[in-house]
Structure formats: structure tokens, C-alpha cells
Amino acid sequence: MHIALTILLSGGLALSPGLNKPNLITPLDTESHAQSTQVILLGTGTPYPDPAASGPATAVVVNGRVFLFDVGAGVMRRLKAANLPINGPEALFITHLHSDHTLGYADLILTSWVMRRRAPFPVFGPRGLQRMTKYLLAAYSEDIRIRTKGLEHEVAGGYRVNVHEIRAGVVYEKDGVRVTAIAVRHGAWKDAFAYRIDTPDRSIVISGDTRPSEALAKAARGVDILIHEVYSASRLAPEDRPGGKDWPRYCREYHTSDVELGGLAARIQPKVLILDHIIRMGASDEELLAGLRAGGYLGRAVIGKDLERY
Ligand SMILES: [Zn+2]
Numbered sequence: 001m002h003i004a005l006t007i008l009l010s011g012g013l014a015l016s017p018g019l020n021k022p023n024l025i026t027p028l029d030t031e032s033h034a035q036s037t038q039v040i041l042l043g044t045g046t047p048y049p050d051p052a053a054s055g056p057a058t059a060v061v062v063n064g065r066v067f068l069f070d071v072g073a074g075v076m077r078r079l080k081a082a083n084l085p086i087n088g089p090e091a092l093f094i095t096h097l098h099s100d101h102t103l104g105y106a107d108l109i110l111t112s113w114v115m116r117r118r119a120p121f122p123v124f125g126p127r128g129l130q131r132m133t134k135y136l137l138a139a140y141s142e143d144i145r146i147r148t149k150g151l152e153h154e155v156a157g158g159y160r161v162n163v164h165e166i167r168a169g170v171v172y173e174k175d176g177v178r179v180t181a182i183a184v185r186h187g188a189w190k191d192a193f194a195y196r197i198d199t200p201d202r203s204i205v206i207s208g209d210t211r212p213s214e215a216l217a218k219a220a221r222g223v224d225i226l227i228h229e230v231y232s233a234s235r236l237a238p239e240d241r242p243g244g245k246d247w248p249r250y251c252r253e254y255h256t257s258d259v260e261l262g263g264l265a266a267r268i269q270p271k272v273l274i275l276d277h278i279i280r281m282g283a284s285d286e287e288l289l290a291g292l293r294a295g296g297y298l299g300r301a302v303i304g305k306d307l308e309r310y
């Protein structure tokens, strides 16, 4: 622990050279790490309800300030497991409105309120986010009424959030933290965004869901941490279900293969690449890492797991 802490404070990534596993996976010590930015993988899953991988959600913690990226199923329980505040983040950023990335949105809004949130937090995301928010609150209107007027005495209006439907560009800038939205292509979705986060000590790019993106490659060049979605190219095959013959085409139009990601990462040259939202189709970690190498990436890469910290 002492050695890992020394590595972190010396400004380097908390990773051992040559290993593809992080060596610092411990609860956030806000006292001693107060000045450093940490990335916490709250949920690395896909729509598949894997008990070990919650729905997509990533926290970037800067000096105790929590920024959330996507809110998949299980997000509140993962926030608690990571010892992060449960009464709301400083801001939430949503990559796109696919259900796996937003199923925890009502949970975040309402549970943070019940956990004594009083003020709105801002939520940034694509067109349609305003409508989604409005209808979620409408769906829970009776819950909100009873919790406010009944014996629970929750803070009136404390559940509110301020929604911002965004375009590409800088969407948040405050006290040394800048968040830039990058427009990416995710199949038929009109709006999908990756995000770049710049803090006083680190730069991070989170891909969200996207097919190989030139805009992302450009915006991510030389970044400290690249968190990117991926599927296994070698395992891609039609599925035995109605419509399953289109599965390979779906993956190619909506997502990025390990080989394609290897090609992108070879140009981006992140200090570390974290594979996230992995559509494995049975592929092992070794197969995915081999796919990256086949694409040309020989840098540091890790398979992201829930509650890991970087
Ligand atoms: Zn997804």
C-alpha cells in the first residue's frame, strides 16, 4: 500500500509497467489523495445483467468533487460501494440515451434526494434528455408527492435536476475541471457523445458507445487515460434468433472492434487504455488484448472491472 501510494503521489499512473492489471485497487483515501484525480469504474457492463458488471457508469473524482459519466443500472449501489457521496454528484454527463446507459437515471435523481440532496445538479446529454427527465419525474410523481407531503418529510423540490441538451464542444468548465463533448457515430442514434475531461493533473477520454471515431481519435491524442468500448472481432457471427443475421452489421455500425480499437489507440497513444462495455461473445481477456495488438496497439491496456480505480 505504501509503495502504491508513493507511485500515485509521484504523479505517475498507479500501474506497474508491463502488467495489464492495475496495482492500486483500494478504497479512495480522500485525505492522502486529495490533490489527485481518480477514475472509478462504477459499471463496466452492457445490457446483459451480469452481477459482476453493473450498467455503464464512470466516476471522475477531482479533489473530492464527483463527476459522473452515464448512469446504468446499479449506479447508486456502486457509488456506495466505492465510498462516494450518495447525495448527488457535482454534475452528470450522459453519452447517449440507450437504456443500458440511463436505467439508473431515475435511481440517481430520486435516491440522491432521499439521501438528503437539496439542490439541483446539472445533467448534460443529447437531445431527448429533457423529455426523458420530464417523463421519469412524471412516472414517479405519486412517490414524490407522498415523500414530500407525508411523514418522510423530504425536502420539497430537492429531487430536481437542471438538464442541458448539448452539442459538441466545451460543456462544463468550473474550478479547474473542463468537460468537452465529442460527437461520435453510434449507428442510428442522432446524438451520441464521447467526453474528454481535463483536470489540473490529468486528461481522460470516455468513449461512450461509438463505432471507430476520427473525432475521438483527434480529441484524445496523448491523453492520460482512454476508456473505450469494444467488441471481439474474432467472435463476431450472426446470432441464432429472429433478426440475428444482422448482429455483425449492428456491431460494425454501432460499436468498435478490438482490432479497430488497436488501430485507433496506436494513433492516440494514451498512457493507458481501459477496455470498457465489452461485448465479449465468449472472448477471453487474452483474445481481446491480442485483437488490440493485431490492430497495431502495443501500449498499456487493461480490462476494466467494476470498482477499479485508476
Ligand atoms: Zn451501451
Ligand SMILES: [Zn+2]
Pocket: 096, 098, 186, 209
Ligand atoms: Zn449504445
